[in-house]
Amino acid sequence: MSSDEPRLPPELERDIFELAADTSDESMAALLYVARRTHLWIEPLVYRDIHVNATRRFASFLAATKSKPASFFAQHVSRLFLHVTISQPVEDVCEALKLCTGVTRIAGVGPVVIPIMKTFITGMQLERIGLFLTHIFPRLGDYPNPAGDAIDLSLPCFQSLTHFDVFDYLYKSEEADPYVAKLCALPALTHLAMNDVVPWTAIETLLAQCKLLKVLIVLWSGSRKEGVERAREMPFEDDRFVMAVYADVDGSIQYAPNLWTNMEEFIRAKRERRIEGNRYWVGKWADQEVLASED
CATH class of the missing domain: 3.40.50 (Rossmann fold)
Known part of the structure; x- marks a missing residue:
């Protein structure tokens, strides 16, 4: 990571980085490695929207749920997009989604909705x-x-x-x-x-x-x-x-x-x-x- 010395007021700098991160997934991934402080700002945005599907990004989310505290996902995940295909065991997906108690929006169809969906939405x-x-x-x-x-x-x-x-x-x-x-x-x-x-x-x-x-x-x-x-x-x-x-x-x-x-x-x-x-x-x-x- 580069120098951690801020050149702008922290609040303004954070706003700029968060706006830049929202432009694309590629920008978000790149900004994680600009500095330690930007990593702390941008990482929660990575998990704001979770697409439950067969992508590498969702696999990374599942791996992260085993290493990060449950409170991180309860605080930062706000939307779930459910897709028809997944490549992980449904039970593992369900256990990970149970951590996302701060979710307020869900839409979609797919294997995680039958018959286990009720088990992970009840805490939301x-x-x-x-x-x-x-x-x-x-x-x-x-x-x-x-x-x-x-x-x-x-x-x-x-x-x-x-x-x-x-x-x-x-x-x-x-x-x-x-x-x-x-x-x-x-x-x-x-x-x-x-x-x-x-x-x-x-x-x-x-x-x-x-x-x-x-x-x-x-x-x-x-x-x-x-x-x-x-x-x-x-x-x-x-x-x-x-x-x-x-x-x-x-x-x-x-x-x-x-x-x-x-x-x-x-x-x-x-x-x-x-x-x-x-x-x-x-x-x-x-x-x-x-x-x-x-x-």
């Missing part, structure tokens, strides 16, 4: 997630008789949940009803997303009974024509409801601007009468011009 205080509830509570998948009582959103990890992208497909009322009852009981829920065709009765109940709900999105993965037609079938009025094109499995946990902020802007535009009050189809939420151009 989640704020934003994008997940299948059937992965957390596998008995939900016992069709044709799903066990609705398997959903336990009273777990402490869900009491701080504000944003939830529910990946499960709930085409029929008998599929949706067990979810609706439990979602309405979440004490902090303000933003909710669901997939494709959701019964209008379920949508209406969620809007009526989720006390703090500000945004309810249906993310559409079918054709644009079908999405527009479905939005026009909205049988009641509520400006908190929107329909948008599905774009990203982890869009619900990204920093702003994101899925949620774009939908908030759409709702704001309706309330300010910049777009029609009876319009619910947004289209591609990532395209800001959609607010003016989509039908």
Whole structure:
């Protein structure tokens, strides 16, 4: 490492290095070795977002959990991105993720969600997630008789949940009803997303009974024509409801601007009468011009 003598006020120097580290993974790796003090500043950023996958970086994370104190990961890991493939034993991954009790955001799918996900999320205080509830509570998948009582959103990890992208497909009322009852009981829920065709009765109940709900999105993965037609079938009025094109499995946990902020802007535009009050189809939420151009 080079000389450890600072040339700028420490607070300013740290801000500069942290901003530089955020530009790319390569910059972050290089800045670890500039000086001892920069290593102390940058190392926590390396572990801020953990991608659970088959990469060398995730393997390094697993190795680090065996040498660093548990408090390091509890303090510095804030988001988990779950991927379909991993190259390490699921049990080892689970034990490492149990250390990340400071995680507030999780999204994705993959082998770590079945059947062990519940074991590592219970110690967290989640704020934003994008997940299948059937992965957390596998008995939900016992069709044709799903066990609705398997959903336990009273777990402490869900009491701080504000944003939830529910990946499960709930085409029929008998599929949706067990979810609706439990979602309405979440004490902090303000933003909710669901997939494709959701019964209008379920949508209406969620809007009526989720006390703090500000945004309810249906993310559409079918054709644009079908999405527009479905939005026009909205049988009641509520400006908190929107329909948008599905774009990203982890869009619900990204920093702003994101899925949620774009939908908030759409709702704001309706309330300010910049777009029609009876319009619910947004289209591609990532395209800001959609607010003016989509039908």
